[in-house]
Amino acid sequence: MIDTHCHLADRRFDRDRAQVFERAHIAGVTHFIEIAHAPEIVPRAHALAREHPNLFLCVGVHPGEAAAVPADYLEVLRDHARHARVVAIGETGLDFYRNRAPREAQERWFRAQIALGDELGLPLVIHQRSALEETLAILEETRPAAGGVLHCFDDGLTAVGRARSLGFKLGIGGVVTYGHPALDDAVRDAPAEMLLLETDAPYLEPEPRTARRNEPALLGRVLARLAALRGWSAEETDRITGENARELFRLPIAGGALPPSGSA
Numbered sequence: 001m002i003d004t005h006c007h008l009a010d011r012r013f014d015r016d017r018a019q020v021f022e023r024a025h026i027a028g029v030t031h032f033i034e035i036a037h038a039p040e041i042v043p044r045a046h047a048l049a050r051e052h053p054n055l056f057l058c059v060g061v062h063p064g065e066a067a068a069v070p071a072d073y074l075e076v077l078r079d080h081a082r083h084a085r086v087v088a089i090g091e092t093g094l095d096f097y098r099n100r101a102p103r104e105a106q107e108r109w110f111r112a113q114i115a116l117g118d119e120l121g122l123p124l125v126i127h128q129r130s131a132l133e134e135t136l137a138i139l140e141e142t143r144p145a146a147g148g149v150l151h152c153f154d155d156g157l158t159a160v161g162r163a164r165s166l167g168f169k170l171g172i173g174g175v176v177t178y179g180h181p182a183l184d185d186a187v188r189d190a191p192a193e194m195l196l197l198e199t200d201a202p203y204l205e206p207e208p209r210t211a212r213r214n215e216p217a218l219l220g221r222v223l224a225r226l227a228a229l230r231g232w233s234a235e236e237t238d239r240i241t242g243e244n245a246r247e248l249f250r251l252p253i254a255g256g257a258l259p260p261s262g263s264a
């Protein structure tokens with residue numbers, strides 16, 4: 001399995017990060033895309049990438065950070081994004097739920113990162129909360145050339161259709177195990193080539209929510225739920241989502257790694 005969205009540089013992993021990687025390995029997670037979504041996280045994410053050759057990077061400014069980053073950070077971000085291990089820009093988008101930054105600043109950084117993705121030929125990892133319409137409108141206006149993913153997808157079939165016409169994929173994570181009928185329908189009916197697996201660790205632990213901290217080793221629970229919704233085997237689900245991830249992020253890795261039996 002490929003965990004296409006995790007935050008393993010997060011401080012919540014400081015005391016047992018080596019074991020987190022070890023448990024992920026045992027559970028059949030072969031590759032990670034680490035999201036470095038704020039300036040202070042990027043150096044820690046680079047350090048992780050040096051230690052783990054199977055970890056790729058996505059660098060950007062989360063909408064919640066849009067007011068905190070210095071105005072000249074775009075130049076710094078461009079340099080980070082040129083690093084060989086960087087496969088995407090983000091997570092970027094709009095968050096009108098927490099509203100940690102003024103909407104104007106969020107939109108400015110969102111548009112700047114869309115332009116950066118176009119300039120460097122990198123896909124976008126999109127975060128939106130309570131801002132689906134505004135986020136899709138900007139994407140439909142700008143039409144990012146290298147596509148991207150609506151991370152933590154929790155919307156319905158209409159959003160699937162709009163994402164599809166943008167050439168975007170859907171990040172399927174822990175939320176799919178929470179039992180939302182509209183999301184279940186969307187995941188069941190979405191084109192197979194749109195589906196990606198992600199944890200968003202340390203956030204959004206899949207059911208049963210007992211650990212209070214998500215980690216990539218739990219990705220099998222997401223895979224199992226996706227497999228059940230689609231009527232696919234665990235192996236098929238891993239193969240299809242893995243191909244989709246390699247295609248979108250142009251990961252320089254071969255396919256075919258299967259989770260050990262029982263891990264799903």
Ligand SMILES: [Zn+2]
Nearest residue numbers: 005035091200
């Ligand atoms: Zn995230």
